[in-house]
Amino acid sequence: MRPEETTYRSSDGTPLPMRIWRPALAGKPPVPPHPSRSRAALVYLHGIQSHGGWYEASSRRLAESGVAVYQIERRGSGTDSVHERGHVDRAETWLADVEAAAERARDETETAGVHLLGVSWGGKLAVASAAARPDLYRSLMLASPGICPRVDLALLAKVRVAKCLALGRDLARFPIPLADPHLFTENPERVRYIAEDPLALREVTARFLYESRRLDRLVRRAAGAVDVPVLLALAERDRIMDNPATRALVACLGAPRHRIVEYPGASHTLEFEPDPEPYFRDLVAWIDGVETA
Secondary structure (H helix, E strand, O other), rough: OEEEEEEEOOOOOOOEEEEEOOOOOOOOOOOOOOOOOOOOEEEEEEOOOOOHHHHHHHHHHHHHHEEEEEOOOOOOOOOOOOOOOOOOOOOHHHHHHHHHHHHHHHHOOOOOOEEEEOOOOHHHHHHHHHHHHHHHEEEEEEOOOOOOOOOOOHHHHHHHHHHHHOOOOOOOEOOOOOHHHHHHOOOOHHHHHHHOOOOOOOEEHHHHHHHHHHHHHHHHHHHHHHOOOOOEEEEOOOEEHHHHHHHHHHHHHOOOEEEEEEEEOOOOOOOOOOOOOHHHHHHHHHHHHHHHH
C-alpha cells in the first residue's frame, strides 16, 4: 500500500503537500474515499524536525484497518517547496492550515468529524487546533506530544532570537536543538535514517521560534476548550519531553474522557521502536472505541 501524493489548498490559498492513505478492501488496492469504505478519517501532524515520511508505517496500519489517513506537511517542512523553509508568519497560520486539511478529510469521507493525531511538536499544534475547532474532531490523539518539552534553546540563542526580531530580521536562522538522532530513538536503523534524512528540518527562522512560543501560550490558554476524547501515548525513556508534566497538563484538558498509555523502554519516536505494533494496535483500538461509543 502506498499513499496518494497530492496537495491541498492551505489557509492562504497556496498549495501544501498531503499524503492520503486510502483504506484497502479485503486485499484489494486502496480506493477513493467513500462513506462505506472509510470507517473513520484521521489528520496526521508531524513534529518540528520530521515530515510525513517518518510515519508511513503507522499510516499504513491505520489505513489497513479502514481509516482514511490524511498526512499533511507543515508549511516549510518536508516536501513543501512552495513556502520558506522552516518559517511561518504567525501561529494562527498553522492552525488555519490544519483546519483546511481537516475540513477536506471530513468532506471527502463524509464522516461527522475526523480524528487528529499529533506527534512530538505536532502534538501542541493538535491541542490548539482541537480547542479552536472542536466541532471538526472526533478525538485528539497525542504521541510524545511537545506540550511540555525538556529540550530547549540555550539562553544565549534565545537572546539572539530576540535581537533578530527587534531588528526585523525575522528570517535569521537558528539550529533546532535536536541534532542527536539518539534523542528520538535507540533503534540503530532509525538512528541512521534520521541522520541521513535529506528532508529533515535542521534549522528554523527567528519568527518560527517566536510563533512556536506563542503556540505554547495558546495551548495553555485553550486547554479547557478541548471537548473531545484524548489519547496520550508516552515513551518511558523520552529524553525530549517531560512525561510527568505532560500527564498533568492532559489531565487539565476539558476532555470528556482520556486514556494514557506509557510504553516501557521506549524512546521518543514510538514509530521507530524495534516493534511498534503495540503502539499501532492502541491507535486502531482507540479509534474503534470512539467510533462505536
